[in-house]
Amino acid sequence: MTALSRSARWAALEAVWCEAATASTRHPLGSVAWQALGTCGARTDLPWTAEPGEIGPWDAESMRTLCRSCPVLTDCAAYVDASGVCAGWWAGTNRDPDYTEPERPGWVKAPGATGKHPAWQGVLPLGGAA
Incomplete structure (x- = not known):
């Protein structure tokens, strides 16, 4: 497995947050993207x-x-x-x-x-x- 660069890690995290924001409108408990941190x-x-x-x-x-x-x-x-x-x-x-x-x-x-x-x-x- 190759290590991701810092910018790639931030891009991946941003993708998780965007997906979570979309999911939070569908889920009554809201986003759980914080769990990744x-x-x-x-x-x-x-x-x-x-x-x-x-x-x-x-x-x-x-x-x-x-x-x-x-x-x-x-x-x-x-x-x-x-x-x-x-x-x-x-x-x-x-x-x-x-x-x-x-x-x-x-x-x-x-x-x-x-x-x-x-x-x-x-x-x-x-x-x-x-």
């Missing part, structure tokens, strides 16, 4: 549309972090509100009504860490008996 599109490794039980704490934290820095977060949130989305991960949260947020991962001092030589490690909360 979302940070989630490049991260197909994350479970954006997974069943609620299949989303672990690290995946949830990764998706939440990507959404926070997304340039189209407000467009995404407006789309979700207008369309009544009730499944998948949109605008920083899982929209499934049966979804229970997993315990968030955190950081603790690593074994053997001292005040002079601090070390931290990630902690993944585990379910089940304590």
Whole structure:
């Protein structure tokens, strides 16, 4: 696959916007061309549309972090509100009504860490008996 020049990318994006503008007159929810600019599109490794039980704490934290820095977060949130989305991960949260947020991962001092030589490690909360 060949890389497109900057002007070719802009021309392609302009074509998407023009097509979306035409489609918005036919679609009650309006244009969704903003989705092409979302940070989630490049991260197909994350479970954006997974069943609620299949989303672990690290995946949830990764998706939440990507959404926070997304340039189209407000467009995404407006789309979700207008369309009544009730499944998948949109605008920083899982929209499934049966979804229970997993315990968030955190950081603790690593074994053997001292005040002079601090070390931290990630902690993944585990379910089940304590």
